[in-house]
Amino acid sequence: MDGVIWVATLERTNIRFFGGLRTIGGTIVTVEYKDSRVVFDFGLKYDPANNFFDGKLQLRTTSIVQDYLRLGMIPKIDGLYSEKDLAGNEGVIPAELDKRQTAVIISHIHLDHIGAMGTIAPEIPVYLTSDSLKLYHALDTIGEGVPGNRDYQNCDYDQSFSVGEIIVTPIQVDHDILGACAFHIETPEGSIFYTGDLRLHGNYPERIEQMIQKAKECGFDVLIMEGTTLNSVEVQRDSMVSTNKIFEDLLTEAQLPRKMVEALEEAKGVGCFNIYNRNLDRIEGILTAGKSSKRIVVFEPELAYLASLFMPESEFAVYLSSQTKEEMKNDSLLEWKKAVLERYETLDAVQINEDPSRYFVQNSYEQTMEMFDLHVENGVYIHSNGVPLGDFDPSYQNLKNFLKRIGINHVLVGTSGHAIPNHLQYIVDELDPDFLIPLHSFHPERLIPRRGKQVLPEYGVTYVLKNHELTKQ
Ligand SMILES: [Zn+2]
Ligand SMILES: [Zn+2]
Structure with a gap:
């Protein structure tokens, strides 16, 4: 009889939250059924003003797990880290001694979702x-x-795979990075749908409509959804228009090239741009803007390398910084960089200065000093969601001060990777969950389902999914 009761208590799906409930990113959730466990995602929260690693302080590569744990940057979760990496953390069970079957699944490769995935023990598979x-x-x-x-490990859209008794299906979404997906997570006691990060104003809104259809076909009980753009203004559910049509004054990804061309045409001098390298849609947009404004696009070698792999047909030149020239002289170029410099036309500041109005030149934040070598009179610096992203990052004021000093006009032409509140509401209303858990947000309470129950979880509490009902333990 005891044995029967013991088995019965195990037949439940436990959901626990370790990060991302009221922060932008750093989402870490575990879903566990008997000896099977899935963990999603494994990033670090995005908070440049309070980030311990400020870019100056060096990470000790020999003790990343211990140091991250002491700083509270990663959670103390049993069975995820290697015994050798855990030294000094006796309360945490190492992966080698944990008999559960665990896998980590990653929705997309922004740092707030992958930043700590390198800390996970090698025997635990991490799927992208x-x-x-x-x-x-x-x-x-x-x-x-x-x-x-x-x-x-790799997984593919719409291709289910098993982690013990849990079945995971990645479903493609649109976000400002290649490879982004949602996850359908099916357990014997109920299913969870996790959206990852997503938007409706990108180049592929149909992916969101398809995601909604697929989620409905698969069926689910609990929706875990991002709410990055939800703000603090008191909004009644009824006044938050649930629509996929309203864009307010927001620019869509597709409108950006034209906006950039306008800024470039107004400027008589050089055009500079600052983007986030891993946003491939934006790279395409830059190339389009370059073509339309009859300017040669000049990429830094890193971006040139990405473009050579993901858009091999595109035309651009590669910027030769003083540092790169030095590496060429010392014969210390890395292989990938050497290959890029051999394959494409290269341009240095002196060549660009012969006629700055012919060029659209990448200048990422780390390379800011290179602008001292460019003739920037009547030029324009197009800031298009490259770091530093805004006032909340102390480096932002630094950049503004520098641009003012050299006298180049700073314009913002960008758009977010996250759905605006009306679109979030539309997606929730279409999905119509029985239980909604908003997270990855400063104000998750603002996202309210029309029929189901909103659940705002707490850390340290286990939520139990049993017979398709979600309760707090
Ligand atoms: Zn995120
Ligand atoms: Zn993201």
């Missing part, structure tokens, strides 16, 4: 979509990977 993995390998090559050294 094939698109994400291809982009990740390219980023890793150019030095934009995450700390830690391990292998990653």
Whole structure:
């Protein structure tokens, strides 16, 4: 009899939250059924003003897990980290001693979703979509990977795979990065649908409509959804228009090239731009803007490498910085960089200065000093969602001060990777969940389902999904 009761209590799906409930990113959730467990995502919360690693302080690659744990940057979860990495954390069970079957699944490769995935023990599989993995390998090559050294597994859109008794299906969404997906997570006691990050004003809104259809076909009980853009203004549910049509004064990804061309035409001098390298849609937009304004697009070598892999037909030149010239002289160029410099036309500041109005030149934040070498009179600096992103990042004022000093006009032409509140409401209303858990947001309480129950979880509490009902333990 005891045995029967014991089995019965195990037949439930436990959901626990370790990050991302009231922050932008750093979402870490575990879904567990008997000896099967799925963890999603594994990033670091995005908070440049309070980030301990400020770009100056060096990470100790020999003790990343211990140091991250002490700083509270990653959670103490049993069965995820290697015994050797856990030294000094006796309360945490190492992966080697945990008998559960665990997998980590990653919705997309923004740092707030992957930043800590390199800390996971090598015996725990970490799944990324094939698109994400291809982009990740390219980023890793150019030095934009995450700390830690391990292998990653690939999964594909609409292709289910099992983690013990849990079945996971990645479903493609549109976000400002290649490879982004939602996950349908099916357990014997009920299913969860996790949206990852998404938007309706990108180049592929149909992916969101298809995601909604697929989620409905699969069926689910709990919807876990991002709410990045929800703001603090008191909004009644009824006044938040649920629509996929309203764009307010928001620019769509598709409108950006034309806006850039307007700014470039107004400027008589050089055009500079600052984007986030892993936003491939934006790279395409830059190339389009260059073509339309009859300017030669000049990429830094890192971006040139990405473009050579993901848009091999495109035409552009590569910027030769003083640092790159030095590396050429010392014969210390990395292989990937050498290949890019051999394949494409190269231009340095002196060549660009012969007629600055003919060029649209990448200048990422780290390369700001290069602008001292460019003739920027009557030029324009198009800031298109490259770091620093805004006032909340202390580096932003630094950049503004510099641009003012050299006298180049700073204009913002960008758009967010996250759905605006009306679109979030539309997606929730279409999905119509029995239980809605909004997260990845400063104001998750603002997202309210029309019929089901809104659940705002707390850390340290286990939520139980049993017979398709979600309760707090
Ligand atoms: Zn995110
Ligand atoms: Zn994201």
